[in-house]
Amino acid sequence: MKKQIICHDKDWNKFKVNVDKLTFRPSVYGVIIKNGKILLARQWDGYEFPGGGIKLDETIEEALKREIWEETGYKVKAEKILHSETSFFTPRPYLKKLYWNCVLIYYACSIVSGKISTKNFDDNEKKIMSAAEWVDLKNISKLKFYNSVDSVKLIKEAAKIK
Numbered sequence: 001m002k003k004q005i006i007c008h009d010k011d012w013n014k015f016k017v018n019v020d021k022l023t024f025r026p027s028v029y030g031v032i033i034k035n036g037k038i039l040l041a042r043q044w045d046g047y048e049f050p051g052g053g054i055k056l057d058e059t060i061e062e063a064l065k066r067e068i069w070e071e072t073g074y075k076v077k078a079e080k081i082l083h084s085e086t087s088f089f090t091p092r093p094y095l096k097k098l099y100w101n102c103v104l105i106y107y108a109c110s111i112v113s114g115k116i117s118t119k120n121f122d123d124n125e126k127k128i129m130s131a132a133e134w135v136d137l138k139n140i141s142k143l144k145f146y147n148s149v150d151s152v153k154l155i156k157e158a159a160k161i162k
Contacts, residue, residue, distance in 0.1 A: 073117030
């Protein structure tokens with residue numbers, strides 16, 4: 001019998017997946033807090049930290065800067081690694097690879113320049129995302145997040161170092 005893992009989809013439905021179906025996908029995300037607000041990427045009816053997959057020819061920080069710029073319009077500086085974890089995930093239906101072993105790395109970041117924009121979205125982001133939003137830290141516990149990390153805990157930890 002082939003080894004299986006428990007995988008989840010964006011709505012946290014869980015199911016077993018044969019390990020040989022997995023694709024390895026390291027990813028990096030930015031936690032950006034300024035003036036009592038956090039910058040979040042808007043997806044479907046919820047939120048995610050801006051970021052995404054690391055390309056083979058990129059360093060972690062290069063991917064972080066590229067992904068945040070694409071999803072928000074801001075140029076950023078990586079300050080500190082806040083958290084890392086693994087998530088077995090089935091990506092959105094429009095993507096070709098069915099199951100991911102995602103290594104997720106979260107950085108505290110500061111803004112260098114820019115303004116909120118959607119002009120750098122790729123074709124996939126245009127299908128599921130709208131403009132990034134600055135959300136008051138007082139409202140974070142009321143938000144729906146599309147990620148496996150404890151987002152509220154991560155935001156509170158990041159706010160302590162600001």
